[in-house]
Amino acid sequence: xxxxxxxxxxxxxxxxxxxxxxxxxxxxxxxxxxxxxxxxxxxxxxxxxxxxxxxxxxxxxxxxxxxxxxxxxxxxxxxxxxxxxxxxxxxxxxxxxxxxxxxxxxxxxxxxxxxxxxxxxxxxxxxxxxxxxxxxxxxxxxxxxxxxxxxxxxxxxxxxxxxxxxxxxxxxxxxxxxxxxxxxxxxxxxxxxxxxxxxxxxxxxxxxxxxxxxxxxxxxxxxxxxxxxxxxxxxx
Amino acid sequence: xxxxxxxxxxxxxxxxxxxxxxxxxxxxxxxxxxxxxxxxxxxxxxxxxxxxxxxxxxxxxxxxxxxxxxxxxxxxxxxxxxxxxxxxxxxxxxxxxxxxxxxxxxxxxxxxxxxxxxxxxxxxxxxxxxxxxxxxxxxxxxxxxxxxxxxxxxxxxxxxxxxxxxxxxxxxxxxxxxxxxxxxxxxxxxxxxxxxxxxxxxxxxxxxxxxxxxxxxxxxxxxxxxxxxxxxxxxxxxxxxxxxxxxxxxxx
Numbered sequence: 001x002x003x004x005x006x007x008x009x010x011x012x013x014x015x016x017x018x019x020x021x022x023x024x025x026x027x028x029x030x031x032x033x034x035x036x037x038x039x040x041x042x043x044x045x046x047x048x049x050x051x052x053x054x055x056x057x058x059x060x061x062x063x064x065x066x067x068x069x070x071x072x073x074x075x076x077x078x079x080x081x082x083x084x085x086x087x088x089x090x091x092x093x094x095x096x097x098x099x100x101x102x103x104x105x106x107x108x109x110x111x112x113x114x115x116x117x118x119x120x121x122x123x124x125x126x127x128x129x130x131x132x133x134x135x136x137x138x139x140x141x142x143x144x145x146x147x148x149x150x151x152x153x154x155x156x157x158x159x160x161x162x163x164x165x166x167x168x169x170x171x172x173x174x175x176x177x178x179x180x181x182x183x184x185x186x187x188x189x190x191x192x193x194x195x196x197x198x199x200x201x202x203x204x205x206x207x208x209x210x211x212x213x214x215x216x217x218x219x220x221x222x223x224x225x226x227x228x229x230x231x232x233x234x235x236x
Numbered sequence: 237x238x239x240x241x242x243x244x245x246x247x248x249x250x251x252x253x254x255x256x257x258x259x260x261x262x263x264x265x266x267x268x269x270x271x272x273x274x275x276x277x278x279x280x281x282x283x284x285x286x287x288x289x290x291x292x293x294x295x296x297x298x299x300x301x302x303x304x305x306x307x308x309x310x311x312x313x314x315x316x317x318x319x320x321x322x323x324x325x326x327x328x329x330x331x332x333x334x335x336x337x338x339x340x341x342x343x344x345x346x347x348x349x350x351x352x353x354x355x356x357x358x359x360x361x362x363x364x365x366x367x368x369x370x371x372x373x374x375x376x377x378x379x380x381x382x383x384x385x386x387x388x389x390x391x392x393x394x395x396x397x398x399x400x401x402x403x404x405x406x407x408x409x410x411x412x413x414x415x416x417x418x419x420x421x422x423x424x425x426x427x428x429x430x431x432x433x434x435x436x437x438x439x440x441x442x443x444x445x446x447x448x449x450x451x452x453x454x455x456x457x458x459x460x461x462x463x464x465x466x467x468x469x470x471x472x473x474x475x476x477x478x479x480x481x482x483x484x485x486x487x488x
Binding site for chain 2: 010011014098102103104106107109110111112113
């Protein structure tokens with residue numbers, strides 16, 4: 001399937017148009033859930049870190065430091081991509097599965113259109129393009145959420161929180177997260193496409209539902225395994 | 237340009253569905269593939285258009301062996317094929333205009349204005365003017381079929397395939413669709429292949445008919461010969477209802 005997906009498109013203008021539509025469908029429409037999750041998770045991380053540090057020898061800015069490390073290294077890339085694997089993955093699998101069921105894919109093939117290329121490539125390009133922005137947004141909002149709850153509840157002062165965020169900051173953390181995101185985006189677009197495209201049409205709506213579930217499980221597993229492999233090679 | 241199928245065999249998981257079918261679908265005629273549900277009509281059609289690969293035998297489009305072609309060569313033939321699917325198979329997220337324009341966008345070098353003119357012409361031909369901006373979900377079943385026909389003829393095809401064009405339609409709308417397909421066949425002098433088990437369609441537009449039974453070509457003829465045939469299987473298919481049997485008795 002991957003080979004077919006990356007064949008030269010019939011018309012570049014059609015690919016461009018479809019990619020923009022997919023950016024909106026799988027990226028822009030996920031903004032609210034990413035923003036909400038990040039704000040709240042950042043806030044929770046600050047509370048939990050503060051609650052677990054009761055030693056007077058550990059400086060207060062550690063709360064900001066620990067929150068930054070958790071959000072930048074793991075939460076904004078892996079956790080957000082796991083959420084997106086559920087939201088976007090089931091959407092892609094059911095969309096393509098329904099197209100298979102209603103013979104729309106057959107219609108494309110009869111016309112002479114490479115259906116895999118036409119349907120899957122825009123999703124891959126869109127995911128690889130937009131997911132890094134979602135992850136960057138998540139990082140920013142996660143840190144803001146943590147700062148807001150920390151200062152409003154008196155857990156930490158703004159100065160100490162910012163000092164923690166800046167403490168031993170290595171910009172590679174962001175690059176590491178973005179590199180992971182590119183891989184995750186590729187799998188979040190391709191695995192559900194595979195399950196949707198090869199759904200058994202005689203199974204009807206039930207089979208489309210199953211393909212959605214299978215695709216979410218498979219993409220989540222792929223993300224977890226990739227996370228381990230990439231982390232091993234980039235951080236050790 | 238006619239379509240000739242020679243000794244086609246097709247099976248799935250060891251079960252042979254199409255058994256040695258040969259037939260010529262004639263140019264400028266409405267060629268019907270009829271038979272009971274599960275007889276292999278749709279599988280045969282999917283073999284002819286290349287959605288399924290035949291196990292053996294050949295499909296010849298206008299003298300060119302389609303079965304022996306590679307993907308790139310087949311593409312040339314496929315742009316000459318229009319197909320109307322059983323459930324219309326319109327793209328849900330596209331408007332009527334975008335659906336009909338789709339093959340033009342993909343395979344023609346027309347300007348946007350020329351494409352729009354062609355779309356409007358096709359929509360007018362199927363009597364759906366001014367429905368350009370509606371979506372498939374906003375159309376009735378009959379209208380969806382007509383949009384699908386407009387999409388199928390957008391590229392001026394040489395071959396038109398219609399898989400159960402009347403399924404889910406009332407008898408009156410079915411006749412409208414049948415007549416539209418018949419008129420288009422004559423107007424553009426194309427080879428039309430229609431899969432159906434609707435006897436109204438057979439009697440309305442059946443010029444060259446093949447009856448399939450359990451994957452075999454059991455009978456060929458036209459709409460006049462089908463009502464007088466002595467073939468028991470065909471008679472049971474044509475005169476399936478008690479009413480039709482009584483009618484036949486009275487006529488004979």
